[in-house]
Amino acid sequence: MKQLPKHRLFWPAVALVLLLVSNVFFSSSFFSIRLQDGHLYGSLIDILRGSTPLVLVALGMTMVIATAGIDLSVGSVIAIVGAFACLQVSDLSDQNSVGGVLIAVALAVVLGLVLGLWNGVLVAVVGIQPIIATLILLVGGRGVAQLITDGQIINVRSDPYRTIGAGYALTIPVAVIIAAAVVALAVVFTRRTALGLLIESVGSSPTASRLAGIQARRLTVIVYVFSGFCAGVAGLIYSSNISSADGNNAGNLIELDAILAVVIGGTALTGGRFSIAGSVLGAVLIQTLNITIYTAGVPGRVTLLFKAVVVVALCLAQSPAFRAKVFRQKAAVTA
Amino acid sequence: MTSVTTPPAVERPRVARARRYGVSSRFVPVLATLVLFCVMYGIGIANYNGFSDTQILLNIFIDNAHLLTVAVGMTFVILSGGIDLSVGAVLALGTVLAASLLQAGWPAVPVIVVVLASGALIGLAQGAIIHFFEIQPFIATLAGLFTARGLAQLISTKAIPITNDFWTTDATERIHFAGFRLSPSAVLALVIALIAGLALAYTRFGRNVYAIGGNRQSAALMGLPVARTRVLVYTLSGLCAALGGVLYSFETPTGNSLTGQGMELDAIAAVVIGGTLLTGGSGFLAGTVLGVLVLGLIQTMITFQGTLSSWWTRIFIAGLLFLFIVLQRVATRRER
Amino acid sequence: GGDSGGGNDDGKITMGFAQVGAESGWRTANTKSVQEAAKAAGIDLKFSDAQQKQENQIKAIRSYIAQKVDVIAFSPVIESGWDQVLKEAKDADIPVILTDRAVDSKDTSLYKSFIGSDFILEGKKAGEWLVDDSKTAKGPVNVIQLEGTTGSAPANDRTSGFADAIKADPKIKIVASQDGDFTRAKGKEVMEALLKAHPEANVLFAQNDDMGLGAMEAIEAAGKKPGVDMKIVTIDAVKDGMTALANGQFNYIVECSPLLGPQLMDLAKQVVDGKEIPKRVLTKETTFTQEQAKTALPSRKY
């Protein structure tokens, strides 16, 4: 029991619960979930559904960060993929044709992979520092997205496409199912195979890993491709949710939230050990924080301060050094 | 058991002299940046009317005095192996604070002092949190970003115009020489860069920054004042950002909580383009100055181009950045 | 004066136009209008995009001065802080025309004219419609307001204009007001949360169409009928917004027209010819009800 607070996900979990509970003061029906038009409806569902793009992006980011990299371009990838998919769908003679939408979605996902590959090659093959390598796509990608949309917001009126981000299957939001599936896939791939171990090794010591025969270059490319994939799927969900693609604003600044989620989840930016569960928790936590800000009616001008306070408090609570220094929890280590 | 082997009587060869990278190897990235900058400048001259005017070059300094100042602070942070995301927000806070104090009727000097002090204070707080509570710099300074911008918005969400005489006259008076113009801010920024460069090369503090960036544990075991240096580095960055805010408000006499969004990335990009490694411990301030010049040059070329739509502007910037970085990388590449 | 030379000697007017960015469909329409009008008027346009940064805009203007254009036009990112660079333009004898947003310089000789909309007035018009519409309402009128990006001029002005207007009727109350960042996604997300926190709300005031459109989806998802269960007032009148209005999903739109290109080119020609021009030109704007939208929609350009 005493060990519980030492678990690295203990404090984020506490923060999540606190935030959720605090909402009740502003919205008495916060925890109520009812069935409406044949699907679940309630604030908790909103949070889950609303957090899916961030969960996905944070998932890809986790892998990238585990290799001691960083991917700043995720927001732009979201914009590009969303724009591309919407353009394809809007060009369909029948926007409601499931086949046409599926093809558009598949192409868009491939585009996400390609963008990830671009980053991966710049980092692993050309050898550019990740932050700068992905900065190129961050800057240029949004231009590409706007090029695709011609600076306009592309609207689609396609029910199959709308289903991805705003639809429900078996009363559950489709977006949540997709995100859960990708997360599960990532867990299986990293923990049931040796991928996770090799990534962690490359992240904590690239030289030692190379000399142990790990093909760091290939792995690095793979994680960036995966990040591109995650951002691409997030882009689909994002644009489908509002049935339109906004090249300029889609996914703007999401990279910061994603990195924040990863760090809150216990993965260090210096690479090495990573925790997928932690990142998911972190992403949901951030979304909950946003929703809490709306629900509690925190005025726009103090929103940032509010966020700052929560982030600092959470990081300090998580920091063993802080607890040791401030609460003098010294000794008592004899296990 | 025999005692330890003694060397034979023959003259023992000395330890082989190590292969050297050559003195200049450390300067290769900076030199590459310089050469590429010149090439790019040449391309500009060849393609655009009026580009060869030296004033264009000076304008880059005038336009980017604040960015240069911010990037100087960032150089210290990155050299020490950290990162500071809060600079853009601190700069914005600086402008808002200055504007609101001036609006309240404060005279110029105390306002500048207060602004600089508050920037330094934010930096100090970040440094302390990062070092003593072992919070990752990225996150601590992200929280710093939220805080600084939040404070700026708390002071005023509306832009506050600055009408103070010092701001509108003295500080913005152009310095004329040989037919060219330079702003006092630009001169100040260059002086600061020079001082910072010298401090990095010729003071203990500067060398400690490099050592800590190279290997923090080792630096601590070597008995270097790691805590003091790290905290100071962030304090300095906060100070530079606030000063950047003051310089910025000279050029655009207004306090606006939305200024400087994304400036942290510009500053980081400038530092890294200048050949400094983000992992810390390697790089020069001269590189940072070059990095700022490169970014400014890209911007200038775009305005000269003048036919780019909004999105092509972005793609063009990214393209130039890409070309530049890849060429720089190829130029400095060493085989394993 | 027009004799300050020009980038080229073919007698064509050269105009440097420093746009804010391409942050919305509205802005893109604005850019297009300027570009097309310039072509039509035979003006050589140097266009630059500031990516929503004042510093970039200043750089662009400075570079136009260096390139010795005949006239400079720009939409200021924010109102203040332009004196220095405008002074430089004045020193170089290059006339400046402001578009879309004003600057707050004390020295009004720094620019020749301002052409654009009045954000406060837009907020006011929205509020006035609501006051008018609420006359018949029995119960309280509970408004959710989706603001634009915190700190931006339109957000500030529309908020205050709206607040001013609804003071006239004590029945009208703003129950929640949140930053929706002028985007659809944010508008939807914020509205989802606010609908649950404030089930009593029956009016939405969105400070642009996009947020209104996003919020509309949230309202539908909550099982309410936009335009009926929840009245929606917005500003801008972009095509998607007008369509929603015509469909009865929105109730009222205050137009904020981006199409000021032709007016701008006229002014530019006059000013280069050395003619006196008015200090302030308002864009031709109107408001739309559902009925008006239906008739206006087919001829809308953007």
Next chain:
Amino acid sequence: MRTEPPVAEPILEMTGVGKVFPGVVALSDVDFTLHPGEVHALMGENGAGKSTLIKVLTGVYDIDAGSIRLGGEDVRFTGPLQAQRAGISTVYQEVNLCPNLSVAENIFIGREPRTLGVIQWRRMRRRSAELLQALDLDLDVGALLGSYSIAIQQMVAIARAVDISAKVLILDEPTSSLDASEVEQLFRVMRRLKGEGLAIVFVSHFLDQVYEIADRMTVLRNGRRVGEYTVAGLPQSELVKAMIGKELAVLEQLDEQEKPAVEERREPVIAATDVGRKGAIEPFSLTIHRGEVVGLAGLLGSGRTELARLLFGADRADAGTFAFEGAPVTMRGPRTAMDHGVAFSSENRRTEGVVGELSVRENIILALQASRGWSRPIPRGRQDELVTRYIEALDIRPADPDVEVRNLSGGNQQKVLLARWLITEPRLLIVDEPTRGIDVGAKAEIQRLLARLSGDGMAVLFISAELEEVLRLSHTIAVLRDRRLVEQLENTDDVDVDRILATIASGVEE
């Protein structure tokens, strides 16, 4: 040469020192006394707590129990900086310098010569060159430290500490990768400092060295003090017994131990022809056969490590060809070598060897897993079996496969690294300083292991600064000098240390 135990007041007294890490009691009730003008050896097996004692003393770790008196006053340092200011300078076990700074700076950083606060680079470079001269090192002091081999870095660290030392000088395994002549240089300096009244703490697993330089020793076992002895009063066998807690038969056998007969060399495992790399090593040709142990001999910086790295593909050769088992192969990197059964344990275990953040288990299976590819994970059962086997075989302590490797003592990390390569069952094992920092017992164990493996047909390329060790194990000895392979000797009875040293010195080519 040996002095009597000094009669003066102790300069340093540690009493009842205790230190606990989560799950491990590293030190418990340890007393340690140090007198001015003595060299005091700290002895113990890997993981006995020597380094921890030093780190507790210098404030790297908080002390959990006990007290420290320096010069008669109670002290408790909060970090190496304070310790340094109080007159204690330390060379920690792993090289702890900054590779991104020049050699001169590494010696002087934190105390650079200054005028009016401005660092005098020229003076600094001159003085560091002088300091290194005293250690018989002729380096380019302006070059980056990271461009030098680990052994030279160690010498630089020593030069720094020696120059700083005021009252107490602590050397934690300073000689682990030095060769005999460097050790002799170091000892010369130590004797001089001792003569000047300095107190020196010396840690080494080379018993010979301890007996040569030390006056007294304190023996630790499992974090407890076994006792304090004068060197004269404790024969080596007794010392080993004190350290290990039992007689060590192996040690006596070691000298007589027969290497497997030099067998017929029919099957070459690897053949390198005219392989070289500019600036690192001149083109050389070397063939290693099944069951053969080839030892590399040479001085510091003679290019042994560089040669080994080329054979493994760690560095790209810019000349020459490779053939594995007779078939020519293009070397593309470590993976090519590994695919042909080559294993390489680097001398620089901290940055090129173990992955500190990973557990012992993960570190051990890392290379095997890498060569299987990520899609074929080693089943947990098999992992357990392999890991347990080697933890036992190499006596890795603590014997817990799930501790992070960075929390292991230096010697135990080295064992983990060896285990990593042994489980890949290589056809050629390249070991660069495999016994670095390993205690007497384990060293003997490792040597026996290597001998047995070669007997089973494995080829070994063995690099060690300790020539005796090379001689004892190798069938063939390749001598390097100035980054050139100058001679390959058959290790027959008439080859001895002096003969090799003479070859190195003269560089005769055949």
